[in-house]
Amino acid sequence: MVLALQTTLDIDQLLNLFSTHLKSVVPHAGSSFCNERLGIELSLGGHGRHVCAYNLELENEFLGEWRMSRNRRFTEPELAHVEALLCRLLYPLRNGLKYREALSYAHTDQLTQTGNRTALLDSLKREFDLAHRYQTPLSIILLDVDHFKSINDSFGHDIGDAVLRAVARAIKDSVRRSDILFRYGGEEFVIVLANTSRDGAANLAERVRVMVETSFRALRGSDLCVTLSLGVAMMLPGETHLDLLRRADHAMYQAKHGGRNRVVAAAAAAAAAESELP
Numbered sequence: 001m002v003l004a005l006q007t008t009l010d011i012d013q014l015l016n017l018f019s020t021h022l023k024s025v026v027p028h029a030g031s032s033f034c035n036e037r038l039g040i041e042l043s044l045g046g047h048g049r050h051v052c053a054y055n056l057e058l059e060n061e062f063l064g065e066w067r068m069s070r071n072r073r074f075t076e077p078e079l080a081h082v083e084a085l086l087c088r089l090l091y092p093l094r095n096g097l098k099y100r101e102a103l104s105y106a107h108t109d110q111l112t113q114t115g116n117r118t119a120l121l122d123s124l125k126r127e128f129d130l131a132h133r134y135q136t137p138l139s140i141i142l143l144d145v146d147h148f149k150s151i152n153d154s155f156g157h158d159i160g161d162a163v164l165r166a167v168a169r170a171i172k173d174s175v176r177r178s179d180i181l182f183r184y185g186g187e188e189f190v191i192v193l194a195n196t197s198r199d200g201a202a203n204l205a206e207r208v209r210v211m212v213e214t215s216f217r218a219l220r221g222s223d224l225c226v227t228l229s230l231g232v233a234m235m236l237p238g239e240t241h242l243d244l245l246r247r248a249d250h251a252m253y254q255a256k257h258g259g260r261n262r263v264v265a266a267a268a269a270a271a272a273a274e275s276e277l278p
């Protein structure tokens with residue numbers, strides 16, 4: 001089994017391999033692994049009345065909690081077996097967790113804790129393929145903070161950074177899932193909306209616009225005025241994910257040219273013109 005565990009750095013695969021082997025040695029209904037810090041929660045199989053749980057640690061580093069359960073009590077020899085096997089899991093598990101952490105770091109914008117450009121392109125491509133396969137609508141919102149240069153110039157770069165963090169926070173609070181927000185560039189963000197029509201995306205964009213405008217206006221004693229220009233586009237037949245991004249970008253520029261602090265939705269058919277909302 002030790003060799004098998006060394007064949008993968010993927011945590012899900014690793015724990016599946018481990019669980020399959022463990023089941024053949026100590027039969028049980030199901031098991032789970034949890035590492036809160038890395039947001040990993042994996043459940044394999046069912047549940048039982050009797051639970052045994054272990055905090056997995058290696059060289060003073062907490063790796064996570066492993067649980068297994070079944071309806072029959074576990075015997076002492078069985079538990080000794082489980083513990084011996086868990087010891088063999090520790091090094092491969094630590095390698096897998098480090099790999100997972102490195103991957104997540106490489107895909108996260110450290111200032112706003114949103115996905116970065118690489119993560120956006122990966123995610124958009126994936127959602128695009130799914131939308132094609134299941135014939136579901138896919139929309140995106142590309143948004144840009146208005147006059148951000150002058151915020152930096154007037155209030156300083158640290159306040160500029162804080163504004164970007166607050167904008168990301170406000171957007172995350174307005175959307176159903178927080179993992180669909182990406183920082184595309186300096187003061188530009190993209191929201192990827194699976195299974196969402198152009199009108200649905202435009203409504204959400206308007207909600208985000210109002211949310212950001214009002215939350216900064218509520219900051220008393222500050223001249224800080226933060227607004228967004230937002231471009232919305234829905235996937236059209238035959239286009240690529242980069243085409244979609246380009247159309248959303250174009251709609252966002254229309255919003256800038258239209259006076260900023262507004263939403264523009266790209267046309268639902270390629271030839272039609274943009275429409276400004278509401």
Ligand SMILES: Nc1nc2c(ncn2[C@@H]2O[C@H](COP(=O)(O)OP(=O)(O)OP(=O)(O)O)[C@@H](O)[C@H]2O)c(=O)[nH]1
Nearest residue numbers: 144145146147148149150152157160161186187256
């Ligand atoms: N504080 C801070 N500033 C950034 C960051 N990334 C980019 N910027 C700044 O964002 C500013 C963007 O300015 P512009 O592209 O001129 O756009 P703008 O001032 O927002 O004007 P409009 O988009 O036309 O409304 C530049 O001054 C960049 O230096 C960042 O991570 N932190």
